[in-house]
Amino acid sequence: xxxxxxxxxxxxxxxxxxxxxxxxxxxxxRGEKVCLIDADIxxxxxxxxxxxxxxxxxxxxxxxxxxxxxxEALVRHKQLxxxxxxxxxxxxxxxxxxxxxxxxxxxELYGKFDYILIDSPAGIERGFRNAIASAEKAIVVTTxxxxxxxxxxxxxxxxxxxxxxxxxxxxxxxxxxxxxxKRGDMLTKEDIQENLSIDLxxxxxxxxEVIVATNKGIPVVLNGNQGxxxxxxxxxxxxxxxxxxxSVEKDLQTEAGxxxxxxxxxxxxxx
Amino acid sequence: xxxxxxxxxxKDHGSRKEAKDRLQAIVAGRRHSVxxxxxxPAEVFKNSEQDVVRQIKSYVAERFMxxxxxxxxxxxxxxxxxxxxxxxxxx
Numbered sequence: 001x002x003x004x005x006x007x008x009x010x011x012x013x014x015x016x017x018x019x020x021x022x023x024x025x026x027x028x029x030r031g032e033k034v035c036l037i038d039a040d041i042x043x044x045x046x047x048x049x050x051x052x053x054x055x056x057x058x059x060x061x062x063x064x065x066x067x068x069x070x071x072e073a074l075v076r077h078k079q080l081x082x083x084x085x086x087x088x089x090x091x092x093x094x095x096x097x098x099x100x101x102x103x104x105x106x107x108e109l110y111g112k113f114d115y116i117l118i119d120s121p122a123g124i125e126r127g128f129r130n131a132i133a134s135a136e137k138a139i140v141v142t143t144x145x146x147x148x149x150x151x152x153x154x155x156x157x158x159x160x161x162x163x164x165x166x167x168x169x170x171x172x173x174x175x176x177x178x179x180x181x182k183r184g185d186m187l188t189k190e191d192i193q194e195n196l197s198i199d200l201x202x203x204x205x206x207x208x209e210v211i212v213a214t215n216k217g218i219p220v221v222l223n224g225n226q227g228x229x230x231x232x233x234x235x236x237x238x239x240x241x242x243x244x245x246x247s248v249e250k251d252l253q254t255e256a257g258x259x260x261x262x263x264x265x266x267x268x269x270x271x
Numbered sequence: 272x273x274x275x276x277x278x279x280x281x282k283d284h285g286s287r288k289e290a291k292d293r294l295q296a297i298v299a300g301r302r303h304s305v306x307x308x309x310x311x312p313a314e315v316f317k318n319s320e321q322d323v324v325r326q327i328k329s330y331v332a333e334r335f336m337x338x339x340x341x342x343x344x345x346x347x348x349x350x351x352x353x354x355x356x357x358x359x360x361x362x
Contacts, residue, residue, distance in 0.1 A: 146290055150297045184285025191291050195298045 002035070002113040004106055005241075006135035008159075010151020012122035014141045015174040018210055018219075019234075020119040021049040023139075025219045026238035028083035029226075032114040035074065037105070038088035039131040040121040041097055047087045050077060051217025061089035064101045070108040079222055084113075094126045099133030106134035115241070124158055132159065137168040139201060143175045144187045153196055170201035172237065177206045178252060189248070202237035203251040205230065316353070320346065327357060335359055 007020045020036055028034045038046035041060070047053045058073035063086070070086060077083035086105070089096075102118075109116060120131035132138065138159050142152040152171070159169055173192060180186035193200055207230040213220035225231035233251045240246055316323075324344045332339045341360040346353055 146294055146297075149294055153298050181287075184287045186285075187287055187290050187294065191287070191294070195294050 002110050002116045003137065003241075004110070004116045004118070004135050005137045005139055006039075006118045006120050006132050007139045007141060008120035008128065008131060008155055009122055009141045009148070010124065010153075010155040011142075011148040014122075014143050014148050015204070015210075016122070016141050017045045017049050017119055018214060019139070019141055019172060019174065019204070019237075020117050021046060021219045022221050022231075022234040023238050023241070024083055024115075024117050025050075025077075025080060025221045026231075026235045027115050027241070028077070028080040029221065030238065030242075031082065032242075033082045033112070034115045034117065035084045035086065035109050035113045037086045037116065037118045039097075039102070039118050039127065041088050041092050041094050041127060041130075042090065043121070044088040044090045046119050047075075047085060048217065049214055050083075050085060050219065052077065052085055052087075053217075056087045059087045059089035059092070060105065061092040061096060063105055064097055070105045071112065094121070094130065097130050099130055102130050103134045124154060128155075128158070132162055132164075135164075137170070138164060139170055139172055140196075140198070141172045141174055142192070142196075144173060144177070144192060149187070149192055149195065156196060156198060166198060170199050171196060172202045172204065173200070174204045175206040176203050176252075200248050201240055202233060203248055204233050205252065323355075327355065331357060331359055335361070337361060 007016050007023075009016055017038075017040070024034045024036045036046060036050075037060070038044060039060070040046070044059075047056055052075055055075045055078075057075070058068050060073070062068050063070045063073050074084040074086055077085070086109075106116060106118075118131050118135055121127035140152050140155055140159075142148045156169055160166065171193065173189060176189070177186055181188055189200065189203055207220075209223070209225065209230045210220050213223040213225075216223065221231045221234045223231070227235070236246050236251055323346075327344050328339045328342045331337075331342045337359060341362075343358040343360075345356040345358075347356060
């Protein structure tokens with residue numbers, strides 16, 4: 001039976017889709033059978049992040065309209081045999097999907113996967129309600145800026161209101177800028193965690209690697225970076241989801257010593 | 272003066288402190304919201320609405336030393352929360 005997670009946030013642009021894709025890849029590369037559902041109806045970005053945009057035949061709308069079953073609509077990842085995507089529809093609107101539809105879709109896939117990760121749209125409207133309808137657990141994503149954190153707080157409240165226990169909601173802080181924290185110009189992980197009062201699942205340092213990987217349509221954990229840098233952070237998060245006890249401090253260690261390396265790289269690189 | 276040239280200019284302080292204080296204020300305010308269904312059913316609330324308005328007006332008027340006519344109270348429901356909007360007019 002699958003563990004069903006919704007990856008959500010209050011504010012848009014905090015990195016939910018990238019995080020969903022990379023956690024999915026990290027889990028699948030460890031032998032787990034993973035299904036990613038793009039519930040961001042009308043926008044459809046998860047397929048692009050995974051480099052699968054040309055392979056989509058059916059979308060979630062076809063499943064809702066009962067043209068095909070959820071299993072038939074899935075697209076397998078090019079490199080990872082255990083990773084599947086149910087793509088969103090770009091022509092649909094959030095109103096074409098209901099929480100009951102989502103429950104039916106997840107219900108059909110539930111027995112076939114180890115993990116189902118639902119990429120939620122930002123905000124707290126219909127799309128959010130659809131995305132959380134069938135999820136047992138939530139990964140709330142925020143960046144260390146005030147609007148993102150306060151919106152995350154609102155989302156946590158709504159998840160709890162929908163009956164999700166505090167122990168099932170975990171936080172990922174994305175685009176964490178260690179140098180700014182050192183300068184005293186950014187909230188620390190303790191500041192954020194203290195105010196949101198939920199467990200921390202991971203801290204992802206701000207990184208250009210993620211942008212480069214997304215440009216190529218290859219999630220950073222598959223971009224030849226396995227076990228290093230930012231890829232290591234996503235792998236840590238995946239392992240924590242599997243129940244391994246890895247300190248979140250390890251996420252920040254990937255950045256330690258990077259400053260001097262970057263300095264020499266820049267010094268000796270031409271162009 | 273010569274050595275002062277090499278001395279790093281000290282920053283007053285970072286913006287973290289302001290961010291932390293503002294975050295605490297916002298989050299603390301939101302945490303006081305209570306879901307409607309955990310308190311009383313909507314019909315019961317409707318019946319007691321005027322009584323709630325009267326009590327808020329009387330409390331705010333006393334607290335801010337204004338007349339009760341200067342206090343306006345409105346109720347709105349947002350995603351299962353009752354939001355009480357209180358405007359106080361000061362002269």
